[in-house]
Amino acid sequence: MASSRPEFSGAEWEDINVSSSAKKKRKLDKYRAFELEEQESLKTYESMESRIRKVVNIMYEKLTASLPQENMSDEIKYLTNRLLTLKTKSSLDPIYIGLFGGTGAGKSTLFNAIVEHKFFLPVSGSEACTSCIVQVNSNQGKNYEAKIHLLSREEWNKELKNLVELVKKPEEEEEEGEEEEEEGEEEGDVGEAVQKLRALYGKDAEARSYEDLLSAKLLVNIPASKWIQLKAAQAKELSEKLDPYIRCHNDKDVEEPAQDEVGTKMRLWPLIKYVEVTIPKSDVIPEGVVFMDIPGTGDYNSKRDEMWKESINKCSVIWVISKIERVVGDKVHEVLLTESIKAYQGGMCSDIALVVTKSDQLHLDEYLRERKQNNKPIETKHDAILERNTTVKETKSRGMKKKFKRTLPSDSEILHKPDLVYTVSATEYWQEKHLTKEETEIPKLREYVRNIYLKEKKQLLMDYVTKALGIVLLAENFNSTQDMVNHYQQSGLETFVEEKIKALEKEIEKCFAQLEQPLNEGVKQAKLSHQKAFFQLLTQDTGYQGFHRTLKAVCQNNGVYASRIFARIDLNSALAQPIYDKINPMFANIFRIQKGTRASLKPCLDMFKVSVQEKIRDVGKRSTVANHNCKLKFFIEETNIILSTLEREILTKKLDIYQSLPLSIQSDLQPYYKDAAKTQGRQSCQKMQNILLENIERETQGGMFERAKEKMKMKLQELKDTIMTNLRKDISTMLKLALSHREELSERLPDFQNEYSEIDRIHVALQRM
Template sequence: MDDFVCDKLTKWGLSEWIQTFQDHEVDKERLYCLEDRDIADLIPKVGPRSTFRKRLKLLKEQPNTTDPETSDSSVEVCPSTSKTNDKGKRKLDLPGESSQSPASKRPRDDIQGSYTEEEILSDVKDTMRCVLGKLPDKDDKFIKFLKKNINDLETEKSELVGVFGKTGAGKSSLINAVIGVEDLLPSGSIRACTSVMIKVEANMKNPKYEADIEFITKEEWKEELWTLINFAGDNEDQENDKDDQDSVETLSLLYGEEWKNKTPENLMDKKYYREIPEFLSSGRKTLTSDTAKKLSSALVKYTQSKSKKEGAKRYWPLVKCVTVRVPNNPLLQHVTLVDLPGNGDRNKSRDTMWKKVIGSCSTVWIVTDINRAASEKEPWEILKESCSQLGNGGQCWQIHFICTKSDRCEDSDDQSDDDVHAQILEQNEQAKIDVMAEFNKLKDVKKHFSEECFKVFTVSSKEFLRKKRLDPNETEIPKLQNVLQELNDDHSETFNYVSGAHRILSLMQGASSREGAHIKNDVCTGLEKKLSLELLKVNETMNATLTVFEGCLSGGVEQSKGEWEELLKSVIYPDVSDKVFQKILKCVVENDGIHKPKYGELINVNMKLASCLTDSIDEEFKKTFPNEGNSGPFNGVINAFSLGTEKKLKNKKYKNAKLQLTFLRTEEEKMKTKLNKIISERKKTIYSSLETTIEEEMKPCYDGAEIFQGIGSMNKMRETIEEHVRRSKDVMFDHAKDAMMKQLMDLMLDIPEKLESTMQKSIVLSLKTYGVSQSLPDVREELRKVDKHYNELIGTTVSPDDDATLRSDSPGQAAAVRP
């Protein structure tokens, strides 16, 4: 820590915290980068923290960043989310943009008052910590309910953005440019020929660049070694295909020439892992650096498949996932970028992680070179192979097809700058037209994603940084930055926290008052009747949905029974040589019907056999569980659910129940959000249940086929599989249908039950629990403060009636009326 920080803390009366700042290496530059979370970690006491926050804010606001108390020389200010307001609007400097560019600021119109979001959040958090501390330590249902709800306010949410694209497409440069950290991921090496998943997220704990490396288990690597050695073999008598070459290269990266004539057991000797002992012990390794460039250099051996240095080892085959954490980056506050392999991985744990992540992506970026954007096979294959896991089997609602290197222009040497500029813009526009035309040809993809979900961007990371031929906006990097910012805004920590605090304080203050007991009882009776009517609508809609799915699946079962042979032969009789396919089929049966080659299309016998069933419900499934739009699941019946609290709040007759109705209004929204999240997660399992059941039904034949070896083994494996399906077809497809119907029915029973129990409990707590002044602290002032912030966030002002309600609701003296 430098003298500047020490001097400031001393002058501000905070000298007792000097050692803490020193321990966390907060120097002059980093002082200006501190955000509310950092300050809370450094100064846990509310009083000193408030003083520090105010002083730091004044320091930042001074011309040339000088201290209001002194005339210290100016210091460079790091980008921060804690920007001062201009007429109530927060402006965010997006990383990598010039502050002079009109596109570099993204105004936020949701705050109409005199506080920034960060100030509001900090103030309300401090308020709720104080309220929590005031609650008595009693074995009381109501007190426990309040404590749990206050603690639950701290939950964090994050959006996943999946990034696909082959090496050389400019993916790493794109990520660097968008998040504004140029040296984070070296060009061409984010996943050069590997299956390593790379997550890029915010470091919320310290101002360091960190990388958490998670290895696969020793047992998994030993099993994978068998497959690699089997493919590598002795290539003299085998056809030299890409999988053979890839296996040889992979083994040579770790073992040099020593892998030859060795068994998997031999290659597990600890002498081969001296440089990475964590692989054999903890399974994790963490790298930390002050700069992105240093961290990137240290990561090379875990993410890159080739080295300039002869004989240098590469450990990516042992890596399951790398999580890179970037400090002080507002675009990553509620967003994680995930670089994903195209079709999963042959390693089971990596593949399981891949499926989980891809099913959780709300947005997908498919990155390819603009030169052949519409005709390049690989990006479209990625989209076709993963569309079902992203769409009906996931929660993705927008796909961005990103054409990189859009600044290139052929034959530009003899042209003027204006001509080159015009030509670049024309080629980029044509690329968008060609890509959209190609997308519209993909009928299977469009079962899951409408044209509105698919957008095309033409970007140049290089041009965005050097600004020679194109305006920054024409590089379209700012558009992608806005995409990330909008995802952050969708999960506004401030609004979620403040609205939750407002709900809890309204309940507490209402429970402290005994006024209008008869009105509250009348309101309670009316809401309970309304709840019954709303639940009836939910049940009717869900029963109708079940009937539709029953019909769709029945048709899919009959089609599957008639077409199973054709479907099966398309997978186990491909147009490749027998020598090549014998090894592939061996891997298929050993991996329960699935083989993920390093190159080429995914082979999945179970998926193919289930295809008629999935085709039969795809359209209805998308309507029932939409990822896009605002209607919500089950034809919008959950989102439409309402107890009518909004209407009652406007009726002066229910003035004495205003606080309770306010609680119920926000509790209702919270409940619907929670249910939609539950449905979003459960629908993934429901959709995949068809393939999962087929895999379970097929497992006996895979186990039986696995024993065959040597001459004629391929035909024996084929015969075993075919005979099993022939004997099982009359029950296997019905079992898959029944499994999906059961899961649908379970969900449709759970949702109304959760809705009823939660809202019934909330009605009773808010309207039949009152007059508890002996148990609850008086929170009138806290509620008035939070109410003001809440109305600032939603763009309204506190009405005189509301303010009068808060002033008049003094704690009553009667004992609590318990449900």
């Protein structure tokens, strides 16, 4: 069933010395990954953007060439700066798609299939890949490139201290349990810590003290630039160069000392912070889309852990990856789904999907023996795979919707998505032994990416054109000889706007006040359940045996530890969870960025915008000035820009507000984490637990959860103040600019009538699409 050539040609199949006709054909073929109708839309968007950019450049050149740069009026400086900002703005902000899954879930294999390169990113085989974040995007270059970012020596030294503590065997450890524990640890936290130490310091490094290792010379050199650049003409070549760096190698596979360059590279993996990979212009990854291979947990290095959280929170889309053998009954992907919902609540995420990998892994006889649907005969593995895929989709979709409903408003857009779950097989995508390419759902995920890209491309183009129209309207307004100052002042517009701003402030206060009761209920519940949260998190499903070293790491990292055995441990978030359980639906409703109710923040802003624009139109209708259209249009478009800018500001502040609860708790508990981390000697594990539990109890009685609540309310107040301050400033600037005209300005502006006509025509055409 396999085809004789790759499904997509890709840059690696092109001759570097292509003819001009081939270049022309490639340019026309740049949207080959899209359907014909989508291609036409994208070509139209590109043409519109190109024309708008030319117009903006012409306006900027006209303005700067005709006017002196010194002693320029504030109005003209404002116009020039707006033009310069738009002139240099990128056409499409990066769209981050996060592949979020644990070790062995198949993230890299899935990605390789999506980009049509079977062995591009190193995949987990007998060896486990490192947990660093790998992000991949495409550009207009000819080469495949990778930039490997490394920890600095200072950053590594901080991690080194934690690693030494982690491998240190506590005095009270019972000999009868040592052998069993050591065997398990070699595959978990301690095993990985040992491998890191040996890779950088040699054999038996785990037996040396922190002070000894701190003064020891690393077996590898850290480049002064703190990064390593790799380039290759072919995908396979780059993959081979990248492999030694980002694959986690068992210490048995690392010679001591390194006998060659490859051996030296193999030692660097503990120092890798993250990796950026760039591929040439791709037929399957539109330029501007960035895939992020995100490990299922953070890292006990604070810098990598910060990057882990930041990466999740900046993703527009998160795919939770889980292999099919674990998707039913396994808790790992449920934990990742919970983290994804947190990103949906507090970050940039607007879409979540569960991607179930390795759907081809099915034993037909076992499946037939255990299957519950007996009304339809199954004779082939193909039919069995498809039936199981359907069952998994139905089961997991119900579970996800149930989970979403506990956290999000009942009418949230994500609850009404036609596809929440995808069942894929990268192996079958290449082999087509039991499934067609379409049935592997790899093409369906590509369609998913295309739809995201098309939606974002149109929205960002509309924003860009709207801003360009606002600028040219402002310029035309400055060129007007009609004095409408008296008309607009007598209309009471400024007084009306101020009244509406005060009304908006009250609406925002009402909006945020809705969180008061859920916050109070959450605090009450948190105070009742703090001990339970402490023991549940620290024991998880494994009890206390062997947990002492992990608990030490939790204390060293102020309550947060990315354990390979226990998954991510965040005591601060666990203590705050009862509050989140109470506020989540209301918080999501207040900050929803799509449709909303009167209780949401966006409709409050929309109502303000509509009322102000209606007033402006009404004032314009009463004007006796023959030509006031430019001024009126400027008012309308500028209010659109002001409000859309505010909405983006709110989106960035939302995460800060949402994360304020655990950060407040962490701040209160920080002294006790430090005290517990210093504990040594016999029964140190019990002593650490006692220190934490006693002081969590003390802080609970002393108002820890109430302070966390007040911290969130303070952040909400700061957001409200920011909204009102920015709105007053921007509206005031708009009115000042709109009511300025030629007679008031010392400069005489060039004629921008042609530029205005071109931008206005494109703006109207885009609105109709």
